[in-house]
Amino acid sequence: MTAIRFTTLVNPSRDFAGARGAAWSAVFLVAGLANSPLVVATPGDAANFSATSVTVNESAGTVNLTVLRQGVGGGIASVDYSTSNFTAMAPGDYTTTAGTLSWGDGDLTPRTITVPIIDDAIHEGDESFYVALSNPQGLALGILPSEAVVITDNDAAPPAAAVTAPTLGGIASVLLAALLALTARASNRGPSRRS
Ligand SMILES: [Ca+2]
Numbered sequence: 738m739t740a741i742r743f744t745t746l747v748n749p750s751r752d753f754a755g756a757r758g759a760a761w762s763a764v765f766l767v768a769g770l771a772n773s774p775l776v777v778a779t780p781g782d783a784a785n786f787s788a789t790s791v792t793v794n795e796s797a798g799t800v801n802l803t804v805l806r807q808g809v810g811g812g813i814a815s816v817d818y819s820t821s822n823f824t825a826m827a828p829g830d831y832t833t834t835a836g837t838l839s840w841g842d843g844d845l846t847p848r849t850i851t852v853p854i855i856d857d858a859i860h861e862g863d864e865s866f867y868v869a870l871s872n873p874q875g876l877a878l879g880i881l882p883s884e885a886v887v888i889t890d891n892d893a894a895p896p897a898a899a900v901t902a903p904t905l906g907g908i909a910s911v912l913l914a915a916l917l918a919l920t921a922r923a924s925n926r927g928p929s930r931r932s
């Protein structure tokens with residue numbers, strides 16, 4: 738096999754001027770990058786929630802969400818997290834929570850986010866809010882960068898009697914009484930004005 742010598746391909750006095758020089762510079766740049774340890778391909782880590790949603794009773798006090806660092810654990814890494822309203826609103830239904838999760842080199846241990854849940858006395862049905870990851874450092878956001886928290890209401894609906902609307906008969910009675918009162922007032926005033 739005959740080795741092709743690089744020096745036979747490149748003639749500095751011939752090849753490093755003008756457009757040809759620019760072309761060779763590009764060749765050297767690509768060759769340099771290909772041999773650089775900076776671009777050696779390694780699988781990147783990703784930050785993901787462990788589930789798309791979690792359900793918690795309104796009386797639970799807190800809810801825990803798990804964030805996974807998935808990959809090879811190369812280098813230090815961190816990711817920020819914060820809550821956001823949906824049908825559940827802070828501060829009435831939960832406490833706004835934000836922070837940063839950090840991992841050391843080689844650390845693939847899951848991290849836990851804890852959000853306080855507020856137990857009110859209002860019947861409001863099940864409500865939800867979100868916790869989302871942002872600002873990844875040393876890793877990427879994975880396919881589950883947010884998780885929904887569903888709060889199960891623990892307050893009973895008001896008694897049915899308390900919200901019973903007046904019946905048509907009831908309304909008719911009120912109108913009839915008012916009409917009779919107006920008629921009586923008019924008949925009392927009539928003669929006094931004429932006299
Ligand atoms: Ca409650």
Ligand SMILES: [Ca+2]
Binds near residue numbers: 856858
């Ligand atoms: Ca409630």
